[in-house]
Amino acid sequence: MEVTYCKEEILKTGKVIKVSGPLVVASGMEEAAVYDVVEVSKDRLIGEIIEMRGDEASIQVYEETTGIGPGDDVITTGAPLSVELGPGLIEQMFDGIQRPLQSLQEVAGDFLTKGAEVKNLNREKLWDFVPVAKVGDEVVEGDIVGTVQETEVINHKIMVPIGVSGRIKDIKSGSFHVDETVYVLETESGDREFNMIQKWPVRRGRKTKGKIDPNTPLITGQRVIDTFFPITKGGTAAIPGPFGSGKTVVQHQLAKWADAQVVVYVGCGERGNEMTDVLMEFPELIDEKTGQSIMKRTVLIANTSNMPVAAREASIYTGITISEYYRDMGYSVAMMADSTSRWAEALREMSGRLEEMPGDEGYPAYLASRVAEFYERAGRVTCLGQDNREGALSVIGAVSPPGGDISEPVTQSTLRIVKIFWKLDYDLSYRRHFPAINWIESYSLYQTKMDKYFDSEIDSEFSKNRRRAMALLQEESSLQEIVRLVGRDSLSEQDQLKLEVAKSLREDYLQQNAFHDVDTFCSLEKQNKMMKVILSFYDQGLKGIEDGIYLSEIEKMNVRERITRMKYVSEEEISSLDEIIEEIEREMRELSPNSEDKGGTVNA
DSSP: OEEEEETTEEEEEEEEEEEETTEEEEESOTTOOTTEEEEETTTTEEEEEEEEETTEEEEEESSOOTTOOTTOEEEEEEEEOEEEESTTOTTOEEOTTSOBHHHHHHHHOSSOOTTOOOOSSOSSOOEEEEEOSOTTOEEOTTOEEEEEEOSSSOEEEEEOOTTOOEEEEEEOOEEEOTTSOOEEEEETTEEEEEOSOEEEETTSOOOOSEEEOOOSBOOOSOHIIIIISOOBTTOEEEEEOOTTSSHHHHHHHHHHHSOOSEEEEEEESOOHHHHHHHHHHGGGOBOTTTSSBGGGGEEEEEEOTTSOHHHHHHHHHHHHHHHHHHHHTTOEEEEEEETHHHHHHHHHHHHHHTTOOBOGGGOBTTHHHHHHHHHTTOEEEEOSSTTOOEEEEEEEEEEOOGGGOTTSHHHHHHHTTOSEEOOBOHHHHHTTOSSOBOTTTOEETTHHHHHHHHHHHTOTTHHHHHHHHHHHHHHHHHHHHHHHHHOGGGSOHHHHHHHHHHHHIIIIIIOOOTTSTTTTOOOHHHHHHHHHHHHHHHHHHHHHHHTTOOHHHHHTOTHHHHHHHGGGSOGGGTTHHHHHHHHHHHHHHHHSTTOGGGTOOOOO
């Protein structure tokens, strides 16, 4: 192996002997290691070693390999695929290996050229560094030494890198570029200078002190999720569903409205127009809690379906490493992965080119372990450092099973790991019921913990009402079977009332318009009152039937229009929902044959 000088470092060079799409095989690589990053050919295309056989390395190249041939040089950098972590991540859109797409456009134009190279973090922008530690302080890995106001809503905390500890010898204050020295540590190995950038290998989870039981809900503002299938801060969820069932819109809604402090949205193998929608919508949406654009707390990773397939596999890891970095600052982070099926397809393609033994449906045998490694990086944790701060990383992955068949390997491997299953139903989406989450087949394993939280923080009867509402929806499913066989008139009036109330739950509660200014987000307080209104109508209806009121009269009550429209009541006016309950009771008294309001006498 000959020695080449590149980037002022001594790097080892091998030679290309085979090219198969994004897979390049090079010989003379005996000093390289699996997962080392390499540069291929004179264009210096970025690649990663994924297999070693003797001195031959199999390399997945993250760019178009047209023009590469046997004999081209392969230079190993001796380091794994890593991301740069520091100020300047928020509001950016990166590709799958953390190259900023806007900067790439400025360098290469609208169409990316091979080998185009830009710095991952902007080296020209000045950041105001405010020290929070002082000279003489003893610091350990994860300790915060200073802060940078990255956006109006995110105070970026500069932390001591993992694996480093010592005494602060010098620390500066003022405006600096991210690669300028801002503090110096006296360590056992001597003085070391540090800037605001950390580098971290994407395939390795960042270290923490330990995980904590997740017991706080991640409020999404979506009624079917928050009420019936809630997710915690630090939880994991999967959204499987066929094409056209609304996976991406649900992911967008979660990214827009979830009460996470930082959102990392990964578009993995999806259509380019979906990422365009995100870029167009997010800057215009205002976060009610901060009054700022949602982009002020969002990082976008885009590896669309027309980008190199190998980078698709890396994009998931790039996204979760950036998420872990902000979690380590003590923030609650939500990561959306849309969709992990495209990531698994990239694994399958590379596995096939490596001529590995295929597993189910051609996916590699290690698919389940890769899925598990990814989702296990989520959680609520105690962060490194002496201040014992807590952070949380919630991961929500969309899955696109072919034809909606959830028995396929990617969905099943995911469901074995995640705690929440939001099953999207094509029949519901065909009927224009959105979000098309099937309330019978979905589940949340965090439900018991969340019931305790909602009962103590929102309403002591919240979980009781939720169980009653779910029971009505499940009973409706059974009653519909009878209706299909012998007709609705064969049911008792009480059962027919159940069908009416279940229909109200479906259409007035579970159904939610993502594009309506008011209905797009629903607070827990409003959800609680809406559920009480519908259940109050059911209770008063049962009582009315016992008092001799015909069901046809109950169905024609004027208050039903107000129930239908209550989802469009703004958050400032939700107290008016209490009036609907009073109106239900008043109208029911007026309908009663024994009502004094109708001039009758009340039986003793």
